[in-house]
Amino acid sequence: MPEDPIVDVLIIGAGxxxxxxxxxxxxxxxxxxxxxxxxxxxxxxxPSTGRDWxxxxxGDMSISPNQRNLPxxxxxxxxxxxxxxxxxNGVGGGTVLYAGHYPRFHPSDFRVKSLxxxxxxxxxxYDDLAPYYGENDRMTGVAGLAGxxxxxxxxxxxxxxxxxxxxxxxxxxxxxxLDWHWxxxxxxxxxxxxxxxxxxxxxxxxxxxxxxxxxxxxDVTYWPHxxxxxxxxxxxxxxxxxxxxxxxxxxxxxxYDGNGDEQEVKAHVVxxxxxxxxxxxxxxxxKSEQFPDxxxxxxxxxxxxxxxxxYTSIMxxxxxxxxxxxxxxxxxxxxxxxxxxxxxxYVRGYTMEIQRGHAPVRTALSGFRNGxxxxxxxxxxxFRRLYNCMAGMVAVCEDLPEEHNRVTLDPDLMDGNGIPAxxxxxxxxxxxxxxxDHAVARASEILTAAGAVDILSEAPIPWGGWHLMGTARxxxxxxxxxxxxxxxxxxxxxxxxxxGSIFVTSAGVxxxxxxxxxxxxxxxxxxxxxxxxxx
Amino acid sequence: MxxxxxxxxxxxxxxxxxxxxxxxxxxxxxxxxxxxAIMDNILADAERHRARIIAALSALDDIxxxxxxxxxxxxxxxQRDSVAETFRAAHAAGADLIANLTVQGYYRxxxxxxxxxxxxxxxxxxxxxxxxxxxxxxxxxxxxxxxYRETE
Numbered sequence: 001m002p003e004d005p006i007v008d009v010l011i012i013g014a015g016x017x018x019x020x021x022x023x024x025x026x027x028x029x030x031x032x033x034x035x036x037x038x039x040x041x042x043x044x045x046x047p048s049t050g051r052d053w054x055x056x057x058x059g060d061m062s063i064s065p066n067q068r069n070l071p072x073x074x075x076x077x078x079x080x081x082x083x084x085x086x087x088x089n090g091v092g093g094g095t096v097l098y099a100g101h102y103p104r105f106h107p108s109d110f111r112v113k114s115l116x117x118x119x120x121x122x123x124x125x126y127d128d129l130a131p132y133y134g135e136n137d138r139m140t141g142v143a144g145l146a147g148x149x150x151x152x153x154x155x156x157x158x159x160x161x162x163x164x165x166x167x168x169x170x171x172x173x174x175x176x177x178l179d180w181h182w183x184x185x186x187x188x189x190x191x192x193x194x195x196x197x198x199x200x201x202x203x204x205x206x207x208x209x210x211x212x213x214x215x216x217x218x219d220v221t222y223w224p225h226x227x228x229x230x231x232x233x234x235x236x237x238x239x240x241x242x243x244x245x246x247x248x249x250x251x252x253x254x255x256y257d258g259n260g261d262e263q264e265v266k267a268h269v270v271x272x273x274x275x276x277x278x279x280x281x282x283x284x285x286x287k288s289e290q291f292p293d294x295x296x297x298x299x300x301x302x303x304x305x306x307x308x309x310x311y312t313s314i315m316x317x318x319x320x321x322x323x324x325x326x327x328x329x330x331x332x333x334x335x336x337x338x339x340x341x342x343x344x345x346y347v348r349g350y351t352m353e354i355q356r357g358h359a360p361v362r363t364a365l366s367g368f369r370n371g372x373x374x375x376x377x378x379x380x381x382x383f384r385r386l387y388n389c390m391a392g393m394v395a396v397c398e399d400l401p402e403e404h405n406r407v408t409l410d411p412d413l414m415d416g417n418g419i420p421a422x423x424x425x426x427x428x429x430x431x432x433x434x435x436x437d438h439a440v441a442r443a444s445e446i447l448t449a450a451g452a453v454d455i456l457s458e459a460p461i462p463w464g465g466w467h468l469m470g471t472a473r474x475x476x477x478x479x480x481x482x483x484x485x486x487x488x489x490x491x492x493x494x495x496x497x498x499x500g501s502i503f504v505t506s507a508g509v510x511x512x513x514x515x516x517x518x519x520x521x522x523x524x525x526x527x528x529x530x531x532x533x534x535x
Numbered sequence: 536m537x538x539x540x541x542x543x544x545x546x547x548x549x550x551x552x553x554x555x556x557x558x559x560x561x562x563x564x565x566x567x568x569x570x571x572a573i574m575d576n577i578l579a580d581a582e583r584h585r586a587r588i589i590a591a592l593s594a595l596d597d598i599x600x601x602x603x604x605x606x607x608x609x610x611x612x613x614q615r616d617s618v619a620e621t622f623r624a625a626h627a628a629g630a631d632l633i634a635n636l637t638v639q640g641y642y643r644x645x646x647x648x649x650x651x652x653x654x655x656x657x658x659x660x661x662x663x664x665x666x667x668x669x670x671x672x673x674x675x676x677x678x679x680x681x682x683y684r685e686t687e
Binding site for chain 1: 558560563580583623634640642643648651653655657659660661663664665666668669673676677679682686
């Protein structure tokens with residue numbers, strides 16, 4: 001029998017959410033095709049295999065697409081934002097470059113409106129996602145420790161926690177002096193051999209790709225399983241637009257292959273997994289007579305409510321040696337200031353993620369930026385004062401949705417295939433500024449208690465737009481949301497979105513485990529409704 | 536020196552700047568960043584920023600001409616210092632880029648890494664040791680009551 005020229009499910013994007021969705025749907029035996037604009041990664045080509053690894057981390061493996069400027073990247077106009085976008089385009093997406101910090105949301109994160117009177121509640125809650133968090137942890141391989149009093153009890157399978165190291169011990173003592181919470185981080189870095197992958201050997205270069213394969217990037221976790229199960233992955237394929245039929249249903253996509261040739265794929269279901277910038281960009285580029293304002297945009301909310309996490313960096317200089325750059329950046333976290341306390345003058349809160357220290361180049365650049373290392377003869381003494389003597393933390397501050405923070409299409413800027421590029425317009429809210437100030441002050445107390453003799457801080461971290469959320473939010477009201485409570489477009493009943501775009505609020509933790517748990521949840525919803533998926 | 540697309544004058548200006556940013560040190564037994572082997576690193580990394588580097592060097596020469604009537608490479612050390620100070624204040628992005636490339640090239644040199652007590656090798660495949668640490672530090676936190684916020 002000839003193969004149906006129309007694929008059952010077309011997934012656009014092979015990052016965190018696309019990988020999880022592909023793997024979950026594979027057991028249906030449907031014909032699933034995933035289009036990814038980047039290539040398949042080769043860990044042995046990652047920067048940490050070479051002496052120039054810190055240079056490459058700011059070059060061809062930079063977190064900034066504008067800095068990398070690879071053929072697989074699209075440019076982003078971010079002139080109108082104090083926080084610049086970090087992403088990666090390739091199989092694994094942003095997880096190729098993420099640090100692997102893998103905490104879950106708190107139950108309160110799904111009820112922000114009810115609890116604090118701001119933003120909106122999610123249409124689902126922590127209990128809805130809990131089984132998918134567990135399944136996602138199992139697929140990814142997560143190090144950590146059960147029993148954190150900042151979270152509800154769970155029965156997640158965890159590998160032993162990452163080592164405390166010198167830096168973790170120094171900072172743990174600081175937290176303990178103040179009687180403040182800390183706990184070993186849940187981290188997508190395996191501390192024992194797991195699922196055919198070798199354990200972490202403390203390369204210290206997690207942020208530019210893990211050559212060991214110990215970090216749970218989606219290319220080494222979900223994709224090998226999805227491919228073995230029959231999912232078809234087409235790399236170097238950049239989608240220009242989602243196509244629609246006269247009935248208003250999605251019919252597939254038009255894309256450019258690696259040779260730059262235009263191709264079309266037809267599909268019964270389209271799933272978007274392109275992150276909080278790429279998804280609204282593609283929807284806004286998919287204009288038609290039926291959808292003149294972009295696809296799935298009857299609410300007018302596609303691209304709006306962009307949330308980053310405003311990050312602050314607070315690093316201490318100690319008289320004793322720290323871990324420097326050896327080991328995964330994260331060891332422990334604190335959620336002492338996570339939940340709302342009205343006395344603080346702002347709502348919501350943040351997670352403190354411990355940073356072990358910096359490699360030489362990053363030490364020097366931090367010293368330049370903070371005026372601790374001069375140009376000239378005093379460079380060496382000043383450098384040695386900081387090198388292997390720094391440890392501290394970043395604060396991941398919850399960002400609240402505001403419609404004026406948005407992704408639009410740039411009228412002039414285009415990618416290598418001539419597709420209009422996204423433009424980011426973003427301002428920090430008063431709430432975020434107060435939260436960052438609070439984080440810097442509390443972190444400084446911790447570092448001082450831990451024995452720091454100097455403190456360097458930066459708020460926000462200008463290049464720290466790692467987390468891209470909110471630009472196609474989920475909800476039960478079609479006038480106030482883009483997708484419903486199980487990820488289906490209100491307007492186009494065979495179009496689904498599963499990336500960070502559908503977040504209603506951002507919480508104060510790294511989003512990847514929630515993005516992937518959501519993708520698994522949406523996939524299960526689809527599987528349980530196959531008979532009436534488009535009703 | 537490996538091949539570079541920068542002109543001899545541009546490479547000379549970058550070498551002078553690199554040595555101004557990180558000069559040699561007898562105390563620590565390390566070369567300056569203008570050392571030929573280190574400049575090979577710097578010039579190789581600078582290629583991907585070629586347009587911005589050339590614009591920065593052009594701005595540097597404009598300041599040199601305005602302040603001293605000659606291009607940067609023809610100035611004496613004291614004049615270069617004053618021009619560099621003006622350059623850093625007026626063209627921070629360009630100056631930061633050159634400083635960034637300088638330390639990227641400098642801190643992967645064998646002599647420099649050895650002087651810092653580092654093994655002159657990439658992180659992979661050997662990796663590093665990180666001590667497990669004293670987990671009894673967690674004991675007081677284990678005693679805490681759950682403090683996450685209930686939603687019901």
